[in-house]
Amino acid sequence: MKKTGAQILWECLVREGVTDVFGYPGGAILPAYDAMLGYPIRHILTRHEQGATHMADGYARATGKVGVAIATSGPGATNMVTGLATAMMDSSPIVCITGQVGSRLIGSDAFQETDITGVTLPVTKHNYLVTRASDVAPAVREAFYLAKTGRPGPVLIDITKDAQQSQAEFDYDAAAPRPHGRPGPPPQEAQFREALALIHAAERPVILAGHGILLGNAMSEFKAFAERTQIPVAMTLLGIGCFPASHELNLGMMGMHGEAWVNTAVQEADLLIALGMRFDDRVTGTIATYAPNAKKIHVEIDPAEINKNVAVDVGIVGDVRDVLARLLPAVAAGDRGPWLRKIDELKGSTAVRDIKNLADDGHLYAAHVINDLWRATNGKALVVTDVGQHQMWEAQYYHHDVPRSLITSGGLGTMGFALPAAIGAKIARPNAEVWVVVGDGGFQMTMAELATIVQEGIDVNIAIINNGYLGMVRQWQEFFYERRYAATPLLSPDFVKVAEAYGIRGISVRKRDDVIPAVQRARQARETVLIDFVVEQEDTVYPMVPAGAALHQMIRRPSPIAETGADA
Amino acid sequence: MQTTFIVHVEDQPGVLTRVTSLIRRRGFNIESLTVGHTERPGVSRMTIVMDSDERAVPRIEANLYKLVNVIRVENITPQPSVLRDLAMIKVAATEASRGAIMQLVDVFRARVVDVSPDSLIIEITGTQDKIDGLVEMLRPYGVLEMARTGCVAMARGSNVPVLAAADRPVDSSAVEFDSGVSFSV
Numbered sequence: 001m002k003k004t005g006a007q008i009l010w011e012c013l014v015r016e017g018v019t020d021v022f023g024y025p026g027g028a029i030l031p032a033y034d035a036m037l038g039y040p041i042r043h044i045l046t047r048h049e050q051g052a053t054h055m056a057d058g059y060a061r062a063t064g065k066v067g068v069a070i071a072t073s074g075p076g077a078t079n080m081v082t083g084l085a086t087a088m089m090d091s092s093p094i095v096c097i098t099g100q101v102g103s104r105l106i107g108s109d110a111f112q113e114t115d116i117t118g119v120t121l122p123v124t125k126h127n128y129l130v131t132r133a134s135d136v137a138p139a140v141r142e143a144f145y146l147a148k149t150g151r152p153g154p155v156l157i158d159i160t161k162d163a164q165q166s167q168a169e170f171d172y173d174a175a176a177p178r179p180h181g182r183p184g185p186p187p188q189e190a191q192f193r194e195a196l197a198l199i200h201a202a203e204r205p206v207i208l209a210g211h212g213i214l215l216g217n218a219m220s221e222f223k224a225f226a227e228r229t230q231i232p233v234a235m236t237l238l239g240i241g242c243f244p245a246s247h248e249l250n251l252g253m254m255g256m257h258g259e260a261w262v263n264t265a266v267q268e269a270d271l272l273i274a275l276g277m278r279f280d281d282r283v284t285g286t287i288a289t290y291a292p293n294a295k296k297i298h299v300e301i302d303p304a305e306i307n308k309n310v311a312v313d314v315g316i317v318g319d320v321r322d323v324l325a326r327l328l329p330a331v332a333a334g335d336r337g338p339w340l341r342k343i344d345e346l347k348g349s350t351a352v353r354d355i356k357n358l359a360d361d362g363h364l365y366a367a368h369v370i371n372d373l374w375r376a377t378n379g380k381a382l383v384v385t386d387v388g389q390h391q392m393w394e395a396q397y398y399h400h401d402v403p404r405s406l407i408t409s410g411g412l413g414t415m416g417f418a419l420p421a422a423i424g425a426k427i428a429r430p431n432a433e434v435w436v437v438v439g440d441g442g443f444q445m446t447m448a449e450l451a452t453i454v455q456e457g458i459d460v461n462i463a464i465i466n467n468g469y470l471g472m473v474r475q476w477q478e479f480f481y482e483r484r485y486a487a488t489p490l491l492s493p494d495f496v497k498v499a500e501a502y503g504i505r506g507i508s509v510r511k512r513d514d515v516i517p518a519v520q521r522a523r524q525a526r527e528t529v530l531i532d533f534v535v536e537q538e539d540t541v542y543p544m545v546p547a548g549a550a551l552h553q554m555i556r557r558p559s560p561i562a563e564t565g566a567d568a
Numbered sequence: 569m570q571t572t573f574i575v576h577v578e579d580q581p582g583v584l585t586r587v588t589s590l591i592r593r594r595g596f597n598i599e600s601l602t603v604g605h606t607e608r609p610g611v612s613r614m615t616i617v618m619d620s621d622e623r624a625v626p627r628i629e630a631n632l633y634k635l636v637n638v639i640r641v642e643n644i645t646p647q648p649s650v651l652r653d654l655a656m657i658k659v660a661a662t663e664a665s666r667g668a669i670m671q672l673v674d675v676f677r678a679r680v681v682d683v684s685p686d687s688l689i690i691e692i693t694g695t696q697d698k699i700d701g702l703v704e705m706l707r708p709y710g711v712l713e714m715a716r717t718g719c720v721a722m723a724r725g726s727n728v729p730v731l732a733a734a735d736r737p738v739d740s741s742a743v744e745f746d747s748g749v750s751f752s753v
Contacts, residue, residue: 121585122589125636303633
């Protein structure tokens with residue numbers, strides 16, 4: 001049956017299970033938008049194409065489904081670059097569709113022409129320039145296959161206007177994607193044997209749990225593995241949620257702003273078992289002194305990650321779930337009593353800010369806000385954070401027991417991510433209680449999407465951690481640039497009035513006593529509520545491993561107070 | 569350490585860019601890269617010589633495999649193999665010096681492919697060392713211009729890098745996304 005390229009596009013998207021797309025129309029993508037009306041697709045009009053990509057990303061991370069964003073050529077396409085790079089760094093499966101000028105105009109510097117496949121080459125898993133209607137179906141089908149298989153990632157399809165308009169024979173089955181890449185990983189019997197031997201011999205092992213566990217849906221196998229071997233679990237920022245925070249084997253987040261006992265345990269370990277993580281520099285500190293006495297096992301789906309940052313003793317290439325399923329029947333139950341007691345001692349002697357007892361001296365601390373948000377939402381919200389101090393405080397003080405309950409830009413550290421990503425997450429999971437936790441800086445980068453919230457009737461609650469600074473940069477200036485605050489003091493509008501201008505209810509909170517009532521008012525409202533938490537201006541995220549320092553060389557909290565059980 | 573990879577890729581627009589962009593952004597260093605057609609329609613073959621330490625080699629291979637258009641990657645460095653470079657060297661040659669230069673050409677088993685009153689073009693095929701050797705010998709006469717292809721390589725013996733059934737089948741009619749730009753070198 002003959003169809004236009006535009007019809008073939010939607011036909012394929014619908015058959016891939018797509019129900020929602022995030023986008024912004026324009027000249028070169030008009031034929032596709034026109035054809036869209038004939039298909040059961042919900043289109044969410046964003047206020048910026050970057051927002052559309054983050055929404056698709058949030059949609060993907062909230063569910064594991066492929067998120068879809070659509071934009072026009074030229075500026076529409078280039079505005080997607082940040083979102084593509086964000087998804088690339090965090091292995092998020094999204095497909096971005098862009099219009100392109102007519103194929104005869106390519107290379108002529110036509111109006112709104114950009115070589116977007118050239119521009120996005122380094123920030124996509126793959127991309128396509130489609131110039132014929134007959135190439136649309138194979139490109140779309142392969143794009144979805146690539147986005148979600150192996151290590152997930154973003155794929156871009158650039159379709160010329162004439163390819164959208166002209167007709168071609170549509171044969172869905174004939175357009176099936178071809179397998180690609182190296183023929184399956186080798187059997188790796190030896191590696192499994194070596195890994196088991198290392199696990200059985202280890203006295204002070206630590207598991208480093210990453211995003212791959214969530215992406216591979218390996219949560220139950222992973223929990224069984226940790227419990228059977230009694231090995232404590234440290235998580236990367238993106239790994240949070242893959243293992244219950246309340247579990248006795250959970251240590252918490254490791255790395256630059258990991259708690260001291262976590263990093264000390266990693267440094268003193270005799271075995272690290274890295275599962276679906278990539279030894280990012282924010283996790284390791286300086287490599288030269290990283291876990292010097294530890295043997296290292298690395299289980300990772302992307303073979304290019306093995307021995308990239310950290311030389312490992314055993315590398316196993318594979319899906320974390322498959323690997324764990326194979327290890328589980330062979331691994332012996334362990335007793336790590338002495339090691340776990342040692343870590344408990346470390347915890348006891350380590351400074352943790354006591355949230356409850358932190359002086360209520362008229363100042364509002366971000367840590368209070370996050371911890372109270374955790375209490376008020378019973379730890380069950382889907383929290384989407386931006387980038388900076390609030391992001392680290394969230395990771396420290398909101399305890400996630402549930403997978404896919406924290407969405408954040410880790411690898412790229414994209415400010416402006418939270419609000420649009422939360423919109424995408426809410427569209428994907430309409431029944432979830434979604435909270436945006438965002439700084440005053442990042443919020444202003446993409447706050448235009450408040451209009452999207454209103455137009456689409458979306459209910460996400462927004463907690464702005466407003467300290468009047470680009471806080472994390474200010475913190476670095478405080479520690480490493482002699483408090484010379486170059487370009488970090490930040491003027492913001494009255495966020496409550498901004499919200500009201502969009503028709504959104506805004507609440508301003510300046511005292512600790514008002515935090516939980518405000519959160520509860522927002523929860524009870526059946527629509528978006530924005531809360532502007534005006535917090536202590538020069539507050540600092542502790543502990544901190546300075547860039548280039550060894551992981552155990554942390555800047556500790558200035559006034560250590562022992563942790564109380566109630567706050568853990 | 570010099571490492572030589574044979575990379576079979578789909579003969580499609582933009583594939584060369586994808587390969588070189590990947591190598592550049594991962595911080596690997598290309599010594600030489602050649603591309604050409606193979607015995608199989610729709611499949612091109614690259615010989616990439618890189619300067620890399622031992623630990624990087626498996627990562628280069630794994631990264632290349634991440635490119636959708638890459639069919640097969642083979643590191644032939646450890647295998648006995650034939651490596652060849654072709655060079656054309658234009659050298660100043662007067663009546664007085666021409667005889668001596670022709671003798672050098674004979675010794676190196678090169679060929680003279682163009683003669684003019686005051687210059688010669690010499691064509692030579694061989695290993696990089698051999699070509700470098702000839703260039704050194706010609707330098708005193710005045711090397712005016714030189715063009716080299718870079719290395720092409722093939723493993724010795726009857727073992728061929730079979731593009732097995734498990735490899736991505738190449739059907740050029742189905743996979744052609746034609747931007748009108750040809751990348752073949």
